[in-house]
Amino acid sequence: MTDHFIEFEGQRYGTDVQGFLKQRLTWSEPLGQYMARLDGVTLTEEHWEIIHYFREYYEDYNIPPPMRMVMRVFKKAFGEENANSRYLLKLFPEGATKAASKFAGLPKPKNCK
Template sequence: MATIEVGGKTYETDEEGYLTNLADWNTEVANYIAQTENVTMTEQHWEVVNFLREYFEEYQIAPAVRVLTKAIGKKLGAEKGNSEYLYGLFPYGPGKQACKIAGLPKPTGCV
């Protein structure tokens, strides 16, 4: 197990940097992970991260990119529910990178 230290507290992660305990997540941890991913969090980033956390709470699974894109389009509008917009926010993959920042497990189907 790997660990990260944020605000004087240690959090366990898997070998790819995903939190192993979903309850450990908070905005301070999210900002730290975003920084390590070279993502500067904006209101648009938080919108996607919060959407992912709500989705996970409801379905108990992190959505794959296609499902994420479709679901965001339904809830937040077509201008945000497309790959170009999401990859603009999370260049290393909106599913993979956004889920990591959101403290969720890596989506199934992500390499």
């Protein structure tokens, strides 16, 4: 089996084949930014709002938040007009739950391919 990893600032971070960190506690914001850039995404304030929410939720429940919870938080932070799946797909073309989990250094959600 081939080892997968990301090299960042002189360190190697183990990942799965899709680039999800194997050790979530090794995550940092700069590493999250780098992981996003590798996927062609430049993180904005809107991305970070969701990423931080995912990390907090994961700490409390040991799973990524359900999409309806994400939409509720997003609506509160960025307004009704931006709290929809089309807007989230602009931010996270791979899918909000999958990409936000990945860039937050969390394991890949079980329901994502």
